[in-house]
Amino acid sequence: NAGVTQTPKFQVLKTGQSMTLQCAQDMNHEYMSWYRQDPGMGLRLIHYSVGAGITDQGEVPNGYNVSRSTTEDFPLRLLSAAPSQTSVYFCAIEREGREQYFGPGTRLTVT
Amino acid sequence: RKEVEQDPGPFNVPEGATVAFNCTYSNSASQSFFWYRQDCRKEPKLLMSVYSSGNEDGRFTAQLNRASQYISLLIRDSKLSDSATYLCVVNLGSTGRRALTFGSGTRLQVQP
Numbered sequence: 001n002a003g004v005t006q007t008p009k010f011q012v013l014k015t016g017q018s019m020t021l022q023c024a025q026d027m028n029h030e031y032m033s034w035y036r037q038d039p040g041m042g043l044r045l046i047h048y049s050v051g052a053g054i055t056d057q058g059e060v061p062n063g064y065n066v067s068r069s070t071t072e073d074f075p076l077r078l079l080s081a082a083p084s085q086t087s088v089y090f091c092a093i094e095r096e097g098r099e100q101y102f103g104p105g106t107r108l109t110v111t
Numbered sequence: 112r113k114e115v116e117q118d119p120g121p122f123n124v125p126e127g128a129t130v131a132f133n134c135t136y137s138n139s140a141s142q143s144f145f146w147y148r149q150d151c152r153k154e155p156k157l158l159m160s161v162y163s164s165g166n167e168d169g170r171f172t173a174q175l176n177r178a179s180q181y182i183s184l185l186i187r188d189s190k191l192s193d194s195a196t197y198l199c200v201v202n203l204g205s206t207g208r209r210a211l212t213f214g215s216g217t218r219l220q221v222q223p
Contacts, residue, residue, distance in 0.1 A: 042198070042215035043155070090154055099145050100211065102154035
């Protein structure tokens with residue numbers, strides 16, 4: 001997985017709960033991104049970061065927060081989980097502004 | 112119109128067959144293009160980049176047609192292990208805001 005790790009692999013939350021999805025890399029890449037993947041929708045960008053201390057919103061940022069205090073870590077926070085956030089979440093690092101390498105994903109179910 | 116469109120399939124082909132997928136993109140300013148492969152319940156993995164002059168990697172050939180705004184992926188001598196979903200990815204290449212756009216994928220099922 002090109003040095004991208006994600007935890008947890010699976011998570012079940014009740015509506016209204018909060019949690020943090022972890023993403024870490026050991027490749028020292030500046031660009032990191034969070035995507036969600038839903039059936040028939042493809043990958044949609046939630047938030048991204050171009051370096052430590054810099055984050056920006058993607059296509060579907062509502063309900064999620066991110067921070068980037070170090071190059072290695074890019075956690076994604078769900079503030080108050082909703083059933084619409086049931087999805088598979090992928091973290092990705094980007095090599096020199098070109099292709100991306102994905103972590104193994106977190107499968108989240110919100111009941 | 113979606114920014115990146117793919118036929119969702121599934122494409123059901125016998126082993127040994129040649130199969131081709133197309134992917135159309137709407138933004139003529141797109142600068143780089145990729146094909147990813149995604150196995151069921153796994154993360155997408157880079158299959159190959161697509162270069163303007165076309166490129167080949169073993170049984171896989173990728174081509175770009177800027178005039179008609181599409182890229183293609185040709186798989187020769189299909190193997191059972193080629194069964195997967197193939198994602199087309201387009202990068203607008205603008206600085207600052209991320210501009211990678213993913214297609215929804217084309218599913219390939221290679222049958223014995």
